Amino acid sequence: MAAAAPPPPPTPAPSAPTGLSDSTPGGHPLFSRIRLATPLDIPYIQKLIHQLAIFEKLADLCTATESDLASTLFKSPPFHSFTIFLLEVSSRPFENDSAFHSQNFTPIERIINLDHSVSDPEAGAFANGINGDVVVAGFVLFFPSYSTFLGKPGFYVEDLFVRECYRRKGLGKMLLSAVASQAARMGYGRVEWAVLDWNAIAIKFYEEMGANVLPEWRICRLTGPALEAHRDAN
Amino acid sequence: MAAAAPPPPPTPAPSAPTGLSDSTPGGHPLFSRIRLATPLDIPYIQKLIHQLAIFEKLADLCTATESDLASTLFKSPPFHSFTIFLLEVSSRPFENDSAFHSQNFTPIERIINLDHSVSDPEAGAFANGINGDVVVAGFVLFFPSYSTFLGKPGFYVEDLFVRECYRRKGLGKMLLSAVASQAARMGYGRVEWAVLDWNAIAIKFYEEMGANVLPEWRICRLTGPALEAHRDAN
Numbered sequence: 001m002a003a004a005a006p007p008p009p010p011t012p013a014p015s016a017p018t019g020l021s022d023s024t025p026g027g028h029p030l031f032s033r034i035r036l037a038t039p040l041d042i043p044y045i046q047k048l049i050h051q052l053a054i055f056e057k058l059a060d061l062c063t064a065t066e067s068d069l070a071s072t073l074f075k076s077p078p079f080h081s082f083t084i085f086l087l088e089v090s091s092r093p094f095e096n097d098s099a100f101h102s103q104n105f106t107p108i109e110r111i112i113n114l115d116h117s118v119s120d121p122e123a124g125a126f127a128n129g130i131n132g133d134v135v136v137a138g139f140v141l142f143f144p145s146y147s148t149f150l151g152k153p154g155f156y157v158e159d160l161f162v163r164e165c166y167r168r169k170g171l172g173k174m175l176l177s178a179v180a181s182q183a184a185r186m187g188y189g190r191v192e193w194a195v196l197d198w199n200a201i202a203i204k205f206y207e208e209m210g211a212n213v214l215p216e217w218r219i220c221r222l223t224g225p226a227l228e229a230h231r232d233a234n
Numbered sequence: 235m236a237a238a239a240p241p242p243p244p245t246p247a248p249s250a251p252t253g254l255s256d257s258t259p260g261g262h263p264l265f266s267r268i269r270l271a272t273p274l275d276i277p278y279i280q281k282l283i284h285q286l287a288i289f290e291k292l293a294d295l296c297t298a299t300e301s302d303l304a305s306t307l308f309k310s311p312p313f314h315s316f317t318i319f320l321l322e323v324s325s326r327p328f329e330n331d332s333a334f335h336s337q338n339f340t341p342i343e344r345i346i347n348l349d350h351s352v353s354d355p356e357a358g359a360f361a362n363g364i365n366g367d368v369v370v371a372g373f374v375l376f377f378p379s380y381s382t383f384l385g386k387p388g389f390y391v392e393d394l395f396v397r398e399c400y401r402r403k404g405l406g407k408m409l410l411s412a413v414a415s416q417a418a419r420m421g422y423g424r425v426e427w428a429v430l431d432w433n434a435i436a437i438k439f440y441e442e443m444g445a446n447v448l449p450e451w452r453i454c455r456l457t458g459p460a461l462e463a464h465r466d467a468n
């Protein structure tokens with residue numbers, strides 16, 4: 001979709017505890033990490049994109065295959081073109097962190113202390129890493145934009161997504177803030193994205209992060225046969 | 235501004251003819267050309283951006299200097315990052331056309347037959363080229379975007395602008411169609427831009443070009459101190 005970001009959905013129902021020890025207040029650390037995605041992550045990214053499309057009630061518009069993504073992403077250095085931060089979580093500290101350090105970006109790690117451990121019904125499909133304990137929980141895809149009024153680049157966030165069982169824990173905020181932080185450190189002028197006007201929860205979340213929702217602007221889109229009709233127009 | 239495109243404004247008053255010969259039906263060819271902009275065009279581009287800001291009633295948000303533009307534009311090959319098509323017009327055929335041919339883009343030329351010659355009050359400020367007869371009339375700035383749903387890149391049009399005395403002659407359509415044509419030829423999935431919801435003339439113009447205006451999406455923006463606050467958030 002044009003852009004989207006479904007943070008905390010309306011029903012604030014945490015995952016059911018699976019045992020007595022799961023209800024220890026703050027006793028369940030969730031180790032979270034944001035790192036640059038690599039081509040090896042494409043299978044997870046493709047699944048996350050399709051989950052986002054279902055959330056947005058736009059699944060019929062979502063046709064991206066792993067092959068589509070592989071042929072169009074990771075063609076340029078990070079931040080200069082389409083860039084993906086991957087969100088991973090683990091119940092244990094990350095072991096192979098140095099593998100994801102690069103001159104472009106140092107992974108961001110945070111320990112979130114939960115009262116209950118998370119029950120992840122898709123842990124198998126999203127398991128990543130050598131020890132099997134690391135799970136892909138979300139992503140953000142963004143790319144450089146340009147503000148002629150500021151005379152500066154910015155970032156446009158196309159997608160921000162956290163899998164349902166990991167929402168309402170500050171992870172969506174952590175992902176978006178990582179993009180904003182990167183923009184600020186690069187001297188960029190702004191970060192923009194689009195939100196569905198019926199997604200009041202998301203709008204509140206974005207406003208709390210300091211964003212303004214612009215009431216007057218509407219997105220125009222030329223696609224499919226209507227775009228193709230311009231191919232030889234000149 | 236986020237994005238914009240002010241095509242034909244409401245008052246359809248063509249420039250007053252300056253002499254008898256100016257009213258010959260179709261007897262006034264306006265030679266028009268779209269070519270890739272170069273760093274030498276920055277002074278014109280800066281003036282055009284400020285005219286656009288005034289049109290959008292957003293002049294107070296427009297701070298871009300020539301130096302800002304020079305330090306952020308023309309850093310990558312065309313179409314891979316921020317790209318500008320410049321619109322030039324002349325009452326005579328273009329002479330130095332070959333200078334603007336490149337492996338990336340062949341200039342698009344069209345002859346528009348007008349009933350009256352155009353009276354350009356800013357011809358001096360926008361005169362370009364060796365023979366002094368070529369005038370910069372508008373521009374479009376765009377950059378690659380990415381659709382996760384399509385698994386394909388697209389273009390996002392940040393600005394589309396034609397100077398007032400050259401509007402209502404099909405030049406805005408020619409500029410936007412040039413971007414759409416380029417997108418189609420590169421196999422891209424869509425072209426998007428933003429429009430102010432009060433600009434009914436622009437909306438009609440875009441819909442006639444085949445675009446859909448998306449009613450549900452709103453643009454969110456994080457900028458200034460609110461963006462800076464995220465710098466060390468991680």
